[in-house]
Amino acid sequence: MTYHRQATPLHAARVVAGGGFCLALVLCAVIADHPLVLGALLVAVLGAGVGARCLGELGRVLRYALPLALIAAALNPLFSHQGLTVLARLGDVPPFGQLDVTLEALVFGAVFALKLLVVVLALALLSSTVDPDEMLRVVRRVSLRSALTASLATRMWTVLERDARRLAEARRCRADWREGGAGRAARVAAAAVVVRAVAAGALERAVDVAATLEIRGYGSVRRPPRHALPWSRHDLDFASAGLALVSLTVASRLAGVGDFDTYPTVHGSVGLPEGLLVAVLLGVALLPFTDRRGVTG
Amino acid sequence: MRRRTRAGLLLAGLLAGISGCGLGPGRTPGGVGLAVTDDFGRATVFDSGAPRVSGQDTVMRLLERNVTITTRYGGGFVQSIDGRSGGHVAERPIDWFYYVNGSEAEKGAAATVVHPGDRVWWDRHDWGAAMDTPAVVGSFPEPFLHGRAGRRLPVRVDCLGADPGPCRMVAERLGAAGVPTVGRGSPGPAAGGASALRVLVGVWRALRRDPTAARLEGGPVSSGVYARPTASGASIELLDERGRRAQALGPAGGLVAATRSEGDMPVWVVTGTDSAGVRQAAGALRPEVLRHRFAVAVGPGASVALPEAPR
Numbered sequence: 001m002t003y004h005r006q007a008t009p010l011h012a013a014r015v016v017a018g019g020g021f022c023l024a025l026v027l028c029a030v031i032a033d034h035p036l037v038l039g040a041l042l043v044a045v046l047g048a049g050v051g052a053r054c055l056g057e058l059g060r061v062l063r064y065a066l067p068l069a070l071i072a073a074a075l076n077p078l079f080s081h082q083g084l085t086v087l088a089r090l091g092d093v094p095p096f097g098q099l100d101v102t103l104e105a106l107v108f109g110a111v112f113a114l115k116l117l118v119v120v121l122a123l124a125l126l127s128s129t130v131d132p133d134e135m136l137r138v139v140r141r142v143s144l145r146s147a148l149t150a151s152l153a154t155r156m157w158t159v160l161e162r163d164a165r166r167l168a169e170a171r172r173c174r175a176d177w178r179e180g181g182a183g184r185a186a187r188v189a190a191a192a193v194v195v196r197a198v199a200a201g202a203l204e205r206a207v208d209v210a211a212t213l214e215i216r217g218y219g220s221v222r223r224p225p226r227h228a229l230p231w232s233r234h235d236l237d238f239a240s241a242g243l244a245l246v247s248l249t250v251a252s253r254l255a256g257v258g259d260f261d262t263y264p265t266v267h268g269s270v271g272l273p274e275g276l277l278v279a280v281l282l283g284v285a286l287l288p289f290t291d292r293r294g295v296t297g
Numbered sequence: 298m299r300r301r302t303r304a305g306l307l308l309a310g311l312l313a314g315i316s317g318c319g320l321g322p323g324r325t326p327g328g329v330g331l332a333v334t335d336d337f338g339r340a341t342v343f344d345s346g347a348p349r350v351s352g353q354d355t356v357m358r359l360l361e362r363n364v365t366i367t368t369r370y371g372g373g374f375v376q377s378i379d380g381r382s383g384g385h386v387a388e389r390p391i392d393w394f395y396y397v398n399g400s401e402a403e404k405g406a407a408a409t410v411v412h413p414g415d416r417v418w419w420d421r422h423d424w425g426a427a428m429d430t431p432a433v434v435g436s437f438p439e440p441f442l443h444g445r446a447g448r449r450l451p452v453r454v455d456c457l458g459a460d461p462g463p464c465r466m467v468a469e470r471l472g473a474a475g476v477p478t479v480g481r482g483s484p485g486p487a488a489g490g491a492s493a494l495r496v497l498v499g500v501w502r503a504l505r506r507d508p509t510a511a512r513l514e515g516g517p518v519s520s521g522v523y524a525r526p527t528a529s530g531a532s533i534e535l536l537d538e539r540g541r542r543a544q545a546l547g548p549a550g551g552l553v554a555a556t557r558s559e560g561d562m563p564v565w566v567v568t569g570t571d572s573a574g575v576r577q578a579a580g581a582l583r584p585e586v587l588r589h590r591f592a593v594a595v596g597p598g599a600s601v602a603l604p605e606a607p608r
Binding site for chain 1: 319357407
């Protein structure tokens with residue numbers, strides 16, 4: 001997953017606002033328990049993906065996240081001993097004891113999977129729409145060395161990827177490269193050879209980079225000055241949307257709107273307040289994308 | 298091929314049925330009782346002879362259906378019941394323990410299935426003096442009526458002493474409580490094998506020859522019983538929940554207690570310092586006297602719940 005600059009309001013917003021908006025979606029998913037609210041947040045993240053023209057990136061992440069979420073949802077009923085509505089009895093299975101699949105454990109697993117999906121997709125939205133260099137520039141004022149390390153690591157990663165590609169191509173040029181066979185085991189063995197070579201190269205590069213940094217005097221660099229730029233309408237839109245999302249979710253939890261309990265029995269309120277909450281959350285999350293004034297690629 | 302598949306499915310279904318597997322909650326057991334007490338049975342939190350039970354409930358689900366609980370470790374350990382929490386009180390460790398038909402559980406509550414007629418008893422108590430209380434008398438006439446793990450067990454009264462009166466009284470009390478057949482014998486390996494429930498009746502001098510009963514002389518750490526008969530059998534020390542001596546019973550002192558060696562069936566002890574004490578103890582073998590008691594000591598004119606309340 002890589003960042004590509006696009007002509008969208010989220011890309012146009014400054015890091016603090018755009019990143020804050022994505023992290024607000026993550027925080028809301030962590031706080032909320034009601035499937036309706038989590039569903040609304042999922043729609044909001046996907047809608048934001050459409051608004052930020054990175055739905056393809058989110059789809060690629062979803063391909064990995066969905067099986068993980070499904071595994072989490074399937075395992076919970078097998079290992080949770082909670083819940084009163086037994087759907088199936090699997091008998092006494094040592095060392096787990098009596099394994100009973102309960103409706104509540106199933107629901108808990110499903111809600112957890114939904115939560116996991118929202119969190120992963122919101123983080124994917126963050127990495128697709130927030131310029132990593134800008135983010136590191138912001139972090140630089142907080143912790144210079146951490147920002148420098150992260151900058152190097154992100155750049156080294158692409159360098160190592162290139163190295164791996166070249167090494168793999170070079171290996172394929174050898175006359176005996178098919179000798180191990182075409183099976184999965186042979187492919188894994190071939191990949192292991194490349195990974196070992198890349199890892200060894202990475203260590204050598206790291207030593208070189210460290211020496212270069214030392215010679216150029218990076219160790220004595222001071223905290224950079226703050227460049228105060230005026231906030232754009234997109235900055236304000238996304239910052240206020242993120243703040244509003246978190247405030248709404250916290251306030252609804254405190255007010256008991258969108259309460260959802262899975263144990264000992266499934267209990268969740270579904271009514272006008274929950275419907276309103278879902279509508280407002282969706283509106284607040286997607287409204288900033290409608291303002292496209294001043295958006296440039 | 299189709300016939301083989303059908304046979305395989307039939308076999309799988311049979312195996313599933315035998316091992317307690319199946320769809321839905323299963324058959325609801327009848328005659329289940331649930332009691333929740335605090336401080337070695339001194340305060341009753343919940344007591345019902347007909348609690349809410351649905352299908353093949355585990356002890357944990359039975360509890361959760363009837364009282365408000367909080368759990369830890371993925372729902373396998375009860376942390377609090379109706380707001381009464383385990384932990385430390387005045388630097389003493391207290392926690393919730395449960396007994397099914399008078400036997401301390403060997404498995405977690407979420408792994409123990411409730412069977413018809415089971416008496417489930419939860420008690421929160423100080424376990425500083427005895428980490429284990431393997432058997433208690435507070436669910437009488439269990440375990441004699443429904444046994445353990447849904448299996449009824451043979452009951453044998455072992456008479457150790459010259460006086461047949463207390464022995465007869467114990468057999469009558471068991472009969473009155475609904476225990477259908479009670480065997481008689483003398484100490485040694487139980488008739489019916491190690492799976493028989495034994496009631497040892499006699500003066501302590503005679504009973505201490507039984508290796509399981511002899512554990513009582515080691516105090517709560519060894520037997521889980523908060524009473525310690527002296528080797529001579531002349532007195533029985535009654536202990537408080539910290540294992541400290543509270544008082545001692547002399548002549549005509551009796552004791553009804555239960556203990557268990559690891560892996561064996563519970564052994565009940567109806568004993569006394571002398572014949573009068575044994576008769577007193579046999580007379581205490583009634584549900585209303587033993588109810589929610591870990592053990593009961595009987596002095597001249599009064600019975601004392603063990604462990605003794607701190608003074």
